[in-house]
Amino acid sequence: MSRNVPQKATGTPGVTGYGRGHRRRTGRGPAATGRRAARLRQRSDAEGTVSTVSTRRTADRGRSFVAGRPPAARDVPAARRFDPLGPVRPLPQPGCDVYLTGTVFLDIVFTGLDSAPVRGTESWARGMGSSPGGIANMATALARLGLRTSLAAAFGDDMYGDYCREVLEHGEHIDLSLSHTVPGWHSPVTVSMAYEGERTMISHGHEAPPKNAATAYDPDAPECPPPAAACVSSLVPDGPQEWITTAARRGSRIFADVGWDETGRWDLSALAELEQCEAFLPNAAEAMRYTRTDCPRAAAHALAEHVPLAVVTMGADGAYAVDGGTGETAQVPGIAVEALDTTGAGDVFVAGFVTGSLAGWPLADRLAFAGLTAALSVQEFGGSLSAPDWPQIAAWWRHGAGRGLADRGRFAFLDRILTACTPSAPPRRAVPTLGFRSPAGG
Template structure:
């Protein structure tokens, strides 16, 4: 409690996300489809920041806001609503905040479950390269207990500086659109304490043919290796404690999987800062990610302590009660106020059909 450093340091690109759910099928040219639901809110790096802050972690975010409605809205939500420190962030004159429209399409696999669920999404983004790089925003990064980062092919200078000043780096990695999966990226793991890719990424970067083999290869490169497996849960190895754990996903109804992997990562970090055993860290992260996919968007779907506590108190399944019994001792006495989810439109099962709708199809 006498450590006044930020618990979590983050930097990355911020988006304003508009998520449309309830589509029966993808749209085709010349066709209008009515959706059953819509939500909006901050996205991108905000997913990690909000998920961490809702677990009571002192969260410092370095990002760029546009000087437009979307930037002002995201800044207000992150700073005033979520209590995130934005002193390292900047507002750029004349630069538009990136905006993404996400179409949440029918599940790729019926019955997909929690953790990092498998769903289809189509994304359309309007945006420009930000006027400030991550290194420019960070400069000489402040000392922090941890940092949550997305590794990229081109190493960021601030990352080595942060590792050198004692910040523990928790990293994940995104999809490689070139699909070359250069193994040079794994050189950056020498700076990291933990690495949390999904199984597709883990197998591609390690040139292995199973999640378990990928985990074994990553365990030789980083102290804590985690591989998320969507509907099959997650597995991890902690070389600092000698622990290995594998946990199943939760069986949940998925509304929108946006940001579920980010919620997983932030939740795993929060439990790690608490010094929990590896199996508890994994179960907690799977639970938080599973709860998040029941709501629109990424950042504002994060459950926080309030959401986890509400789930635990309503739980009746005896098997889950046993598996998650550790929450009885882990949940704080004060779980905070109800979290605020993304503003949504009420579901409309009977969209209007008439001259206007017909005319727009021609």
């Protein structure tokens, strides 16, 4: 997810919302400028289906994260989590539901800024949070939706790396058995400043040194990718990722998005693994450039000639999808919310769509659910730790804003899905420090 692309507006007058402009990429490249940087980050934001009404700047909102939550309340055993795939899981089951690989960043997010920082001055933010970022955004969103998630990534042996590993493995129950710690390598870091619906980001990091044949990035290593129902990736122009072909050959369903083409060619043939994908989820600007069309819907239909399912996100206008096999189309509008921090919203959208796809939901339900999860995420700090879980989704539907929707029928499918979902402790959220120490004896 490179950060050198202009932010794109969502369509709300005066507000940009979460355009999928500045984003991090998957892969092995360094956290630097230019094309190699585009391969380092999994995307952390996307032009999706949230219409951002305003950015909250209250001091109380910022202070709500200072106390954090008691460590004992943070970890909910995976066995007790709501499983959306329970009714459809095959026997025997694959090793995991979703596999993904990429770079984990430590994200430090400042919110509640009145304006962009001015050279030579000091700015005070009314809110702050820190959380794992980069590919961790997608992994956490998937895990919080109940999918057994396997992440292959490199971790630094510094405090940042230890914190990210602890949060992902023990707090979010993500399988990191294919990940590894690199001695002497410091974790990549991004500082994000959010104001008026915009974000300014500064990142620093170096490419993780290569590992032996068991490395998470070695496509020939027999254990990587592992058996998985699905894999999620971000395609890179002229950047082949052989592991995707390996995973598809083993029967994994491939879901992919794409980043900004810094070459300016916008050539679909440069996306080597597109033919392996079941679903391709670009934003409107990317889709229209790749298809040489001037309409997101026309772009979706054109993409459906190259991939079984094309999903184009359209900012405040929602999302539009075309099933190339059946000819089915679906469109859902955006959800108007007040956004605190848009980091990671695009990853949450994709995670919601993948969840609905693996669960076998109708296309329109998948689009609506993906937009809802993204909308809930932008109302919290941070990328990965802003992702909603099922109790939060259930609370929205049963007791919250969902009751006020004029088109409540759009989410009626949640009544059927949420029958087995019970309340639980709130999920971990981003806090101003890397995490608080456990109380004595805790």
